[in-house]
Amino acid sequence: MSNEKESPEQKREKLRQQEQKRNPGGNLRDAYDRGYGGGLADLVGMFGWKTFLVIAVILFSILMFT
Structure with a gap:
């Protein structure tokens, strides 16, 4: 080409x-x-916003109910 x-x-x-x-x-x-840990924008970019949202909801739920 x-x-x-x-x-x-x-x-x-x-x-x-x-x-x-x-x-x-x-x-x-x-x-x-x-x-290390280039920040929230890098984390969201690495996972994608949907996966990051699921992870955030799971972590929030764990923190609230423990």
Whole structure:
């Protein structure tokens, strides 16, 4: 597939793979620099808002009824 025909997602994935080959420790360093538990927005982004809502309701229920 030529470069003109690649979708933006394909270009990003190709660049990500090239970066990973050049610098395999880069992701670890980025994660370390961000710190542990990047915040609520990262948590919701990781799970999706529906899953996060279910988890929040379960945790709230446990806290209220124990």
